[in-house]
Amino acid sequence: MSNEAFDDRYELREFAPGTDDKGAPNAETEAWMQAVGLGFHETHPGEEAAGRMVEHFVEDGNTWLGAYVRRPAPGSVDETWPAGTFAWFRKPLSWGDGSSIDTQAISAVTVRPTERRRGILRRMMTHALERGVAEGYAVASLTASEGTIYRRFGFGSAIRERAVSVRRDRALPFLAPTSGVVSVVTPEWLAGGPGRAVFDRFDARTPGSMVRNAGTWPVALGLRTQDGEKAKDVRAAVHRPDGSDEVDGYVTWRVKENRDGDTVLEVVDLVYATDEAYLSLWEFLLSVDLNDVVKYNRSRLDDPIVAALGDNRAYDVDHEEDHVWLRVLDVEAVLASRPYAVDGSLTLAVTDALGFASGTYRLDVQEARGSVTKVADDVDVAGSDIQLDVADLGALLLGSVSPTTLASAGLVRAVDPAAPALLRTMLTPPRTPHGITYF
Ligand SMILES: CC(C)(COP(=O)(O)OP(=O)(O)OC[C@H]1O[C@@H](n2cnc3c(N)ncnc32)[C@H](O)[C@@H]1OP(=O)(O)O)[C@@H](O)C(=O)NCCC(=O)NCCS
Incomplete structure (x- = not known):
């Protein structure tokens, strides 16, 4: 589609999300959130949860972009909802030596099925990257729903992740002794400060770590579900080194039954400021009774757990895929x-x-x-x-x-x-x- 034809059909509008005087999303914000929910097949949050989400978007400093159909069909959602959505905000990426670089983090990319392949994504992406350069970003970042969308825009897959299962019956004892003390705590206690303090230490020492969205925290710490409702099934534990009061790792988890009748302990979040904390928290998870397998969806490649296990075959990779994609905007910087x-x-x-x-x-x-x-x-x-190519430079960066x-x-x-x-x-x-x- 030529630029003229595109501009004749769509209006691109940039705005900041906000709430009305009752704390509910304002009309433009609400319509944009509805469009994103449609794109990602998400249930629409209740009014209170939606208001909280907007507070988090504001806290993260979101800029939102919508592509609006100029002449919508009568009765269609296009009368108020954007046909294309796109968001960006500042997100530091850690180099693992205590230093970091600000990235233009891109999120909420959707295009309505009825308006696909008319260049909406291309226009939103080029608009956003030009704005990123003007805002001084040297690199943009995103996580993708499909592996083939973003290379054409110069993004390279810089870090991968694994979903893994560890079977309890063959995992323990570990080959090397662990150290420190693990204690069960409530998610509320963890949320009172220790959780985020551990993450800050993890972030500073871990290449590829990125500061989290404000809305991630209540879910990671076990207070809320993805839908913004109160979580009722999440437990938490922390690790402290021997002789120290300072928490250097935590884990949150829930236990579920899977289709094969196995009881599965699903890790919600596992954050460690030391290797000792990581190892001890895994040992703890594997020693929880009445569960057959521990599942962790955020494992790194070259996970030390494989070497630590009593039987390395207790560890299975269920899935591996791209995680964060990086797009260099300023090579020198x-x-x-x-x-x-x-x-x-x-x-x-x-x-x-x-x-x-x-x-x-x-x-x-x-x-x-x-x-x-x-x-x-x-x-x-x-x-x-x-x-x-710049996409491969992005892939190499970390x-x-x-x-x-x-x-x-x-x-x-x-x-x-x-x-x-x-x-x-x-x-x-x-x-x-x-x-x-x-x-
Ligand atoms: C992916 C999506 C955003 C594409 O939007 P779009 O407006 O149809 O894309 P465009 O018309 O601007 O196409 C841009 C380019 O990407 C290509 N492309 C678009 N979607 C693609 C896909 N799913 N896989 C591979 N290539 C794709 C197009 O062929 C086009 O290539 P070209 O410019 O080199 O000719 C849209 O299909 C969508 O909303 N999908 C569901 C939500 C989603 O997956 N979002 C991504 C979140 S990370």
Whole structure:
């Protein structure tokens, strides 16, 4: 669809969500939320829960975008609801050494089935990324419902996640002793401060961690369900190191029966500021009686639990998929922001169909910090060590995806194989990346 035809059919409107004087979503906010609910097949929250959701959106600093049909069919929801929805807000991404970078976090992307494939997503995305650049973001982030939508817009899958099951009967005892003390607490006690304090420590030390949406917390801590209703079935426990009063890890969980008749302990949230806390909380979960299997949907690749288990075959991967996608908007700023494991110099030629990041860049790392110079506005293949698309640069950023793997996949190109190998070593993260934030 040409720009003119698009503008003739739709009006793009940007606004901030808000409530009316009774605390309920205002009309524009309500209509937009209805459209998102339709897109994601969600039940519409009650008035009180909807008001709380809007408070959280405001707290997160949301900007909302709607694509409105100019001439809606009589009686259709298009009279008030946007046919396309899109949101963004600031979300810091941790490099795992205590530093972080602000990302333009993108969320709530939907297009009404009746208006599909008319370019609404493309228009909303380009509008949002241009606004992101104007707002000073060097990188955008999102989590995707499908794996094939976002590469064309320059996003690369930077971190993956696993849903795993650990069978209790074969898991314990662990091969190495655990330490510290685990105590059962109430979700209310956890929500009184210790939960978020542990997350802050986890976030600072974990590459790939992202600050959570305000609305995530009541669910993660076991106070509310996804629908915003009061949660009645979530339990909580915390870990403290030996001889210390300070909580350094927590877990929230619920127990359910699955279709095979197994009793399943489902982890709601597991947050650890130390490796000892992670191990001890797993040992605790595996020792809870009247349950057959512990399920955890947010496991990292290279999970130390596999090595710790008495029988490593107690651990099964039920599913693995992409988690956070990153889109570089400013190569110089993003590469200068992250820490490096070793020194070195490389020239990268970056292609970008949307133009934000195209060019040839020299990366010089000295004493673990990088400085970046744009050496050419165009993609200078002959004058570079490595050529790659901006989506693959996004995929590499956290150090979870290896440049040598992407070279084997034909996505990173280099005449000298030592160049991707050097880049891989330079990008080695301080710890295994682990993302437990959804947005
Ligand atoms: C995915 C979705 C947002 C696409 O919206 P759309 O307005 O139809 O997309 P556009 O017309 O702007 O298409 C943009 C490009 O993406 C492609 N595309 C769109 N949806 C796609 C999909 N599901 N899978 C693969 N490619 C897709 C189009 O072919 C087009 O490619 P091109 O520009 O290179 O020719 C829409 O299908 C949707 O709302 N899906 C349900 C909710 C959802 O999955 N949201 C994503 C949340 S992360």
